[in-house]
Structures are given as C-alpha cells and as structure tokens.
Amino acid sequence: MAKITASVFTSHVPAIGAALDLGKTAEPYWQPLFKGYEPSQQWMQDNQPDVIFLVFNDHATAFSLEMIPTFAIGTAAEYQPADEGWGPRPVPKVMGHPDLAAHIAQSVIQDDFDLTIVNKMDVDHGLTVPLSLMCGQPQAWPCPVIPFAVNVVQYPIPSGMRCFKLGQAIRKAIESYDQPLKVQIWGTGGMSHQLQGPRAGLINKEFDNAFLDQLIADPEGLAKKPHIDYIREAGSEGIELVMWLVARGAMADINGGNKPQVKHRFYHVPASNTAVGHLILENQ
Numbered sequence: 001m002a003k004i005t006a007s008v009f010t011s012h013v014p015a016i017g018a019a020l021d022l023g024k025t026a027e028p029y030w031q032p033l034f035k036g037y038e039p040s041q042q043w044m045q046d047n048q049p050d051v052i053f054l055v056f057n058d059h060a061t062a063f064s065l066e067m068i069p070t071f072a073i074g075t076a077a078e079y080q081p082a083d084e085g086w087g088p089r090p091v092p093k094v095m096g097h098p099d100l101a102a103h104i105a106q107s108v109i110q111d112d113f114d115l116t117i118v119n120k121m122d123v124d125h126g127l128t129v130p131l132s133l134m135c136g137q138p139q140a141w142p143c144p145v146i147p148f149a150v151n152v153v154q155y156p157i158p159s160g161m162r163c164f165k166l167g168q169a170i171r172k173a174i175e176s177y178d179q180p181l182k183v184q185i186w187g188t189g190g191m192s193h194q195l196q197g198p199r200a201g202l203i204n205k206e207f208d209n210a211f212l213d214q215l216i217a218d219p220e221g222l223a224k225k226p227h228i229d230y231i232r233e234a235g236s237e238g239i240e241l242v243m244w245l246v247a248r249g250a251m252a253d254i255n256g257g258n259k260p261q262v263k264h265r266f267y268h269v270p271a272s273n274t275a276v277g278h279l280i281l282e283n284q
C-alpha cells in the first residue's frame, strides 16, 4: 500500500523563483533565504518520495474569475509551467500521476468532498517555487507530482477546518492505493503577507511563529482559527495558510498514529512582501 512519509510546508513567493532563474541566489538579500533551504534539499535527496501530493493555490493563472473551483485535483499526465506575464519559468515540466490521482479523486469524492477534476492546467509560482526551493535546479523534477489547487483568492474560501478534514480524507485515499509508493504531502503558500491596500507589506512574526508552533503541536486547535483572525493578524494573503492544514490533516497522528518528528524548521523575513516559513514533518 502507499504510505504518507512526510509533510513539507513552505511559502511560494514568486520573487524567489525569479532570484533562482536569474542567478541571484548568492546576493546578500537572498543568500540567508536560500541557506535556510539547504538542509531541506539534502533531506529531499536522503528521503526521495515516489510521488508528491502538492497542495497549492492558483493565482488567477489557470483559473480566472470565470471559473473558481474550491478544490481541484490534477489528474493529467503532465503540466507546463505557466506564463504569468513574463514568460514561463525555465523549469522542467511537471509530470503527473494520473492513476494515483484518479484513485484519490474516487476516494475523496466518495468521502463527501466535491473535487473538480482537472485534466489540463498550467502551474504557476504557487507550485513551481516550492519545487525549486526543495529540489534546486534539476533537469527534471525528481518524481511525479499531483497538483491539488485550493481557492484562497476569491471569497468564499474554505475554512481551516474543512481543509484539515480534507487532509484526513486524502490520507485515507493515499493509504488505500494498492502500490507501495512513498508519498509526501506538501502544504504551500503563506506566511503573513498583504499585497494591496493601506496595510500592504504587513508581516507578523509573532503570528507566524505561533502558527508554526501550533501546526506542530495542536493542529486540531489551529484548524478552528476563523478566517477573520488570519486576515487581521496575517494580512489578506496570509489566508493562504489554510492550505497548510490540508497537509497537516494527512499526517499519521491525526489518525491515531505517532506524533511526527520535526526534521527542519526555518523562518525568514522578508522575501519580497512576504514572511517565509518552512517546516518538514516526518511520520514515525
């Protein structure tokens, strides 16, 4: 049977992708940020998954205001990096895993979560920047990826609790797949940031670090946090953090297993307008 081996949580700041693609990682502004991901890239090499289930949000790239799926699972064989206005990022195309994705869709939909099935989608910085941070600049990404898009752009957005329970359904789906695959689940986006209005540039270190603490120790409690608390304390785009609850809900301890081990924790401000947070949790 397939197993969820670990969860990875990381911001997806588009400027990080630009810094990598333009060879700026050694510049003083960027160097401390990329240094924080060196242990993560080593960990990825030492703990190669067979598949990454990557929870991310599309930023009006593949989906526009014309069509807004709350939860969308990528069932395609491959996904091209999106052109977000200055050409696609020069990164490898993303190979999918249609068979596992179809199995997850079947299981999760039968578990009463209404997923949109996506057979064609270009993937934006929400998906490619986390891959770059964790895997560096390879010729090909190390394994297939199942993109799972959550609407955190246009209200109404799913609650933290709905995301957390969805993670539990995704765990059940993955661990009932009849192949011995090691699957990592990634929750991406965040941390505190606001890109518009009078509070543009907002960063809240206290909120972010308390969020990381509670994500590790008390995820059920964290799932009860209402949207208004994210908006007030972490800014309008801080709401991206609800996606981390999908990945956390899929970990073993939520289903009666052992607490995960914290393999790496990193926090850095600022990167562009955003606080960068990162965690690796390993199932025991």
Ligand code: DHB
Residues within 6 Å of the ligand: 012, 013, 014, 015, 059, 189, 190, 193, 195, 237, 271, 272, 273, 274
């Ligand atoms: C920034 C952060 C984001 O999450 C995003 O999607 C776009 C821009 C930023 O900090 O600039």
Ligand code: FE
Residues within 6 Å of the ligand: 012, 059, 126, 189, 190, 237, 240
């Ligand atoms: Fe974003």
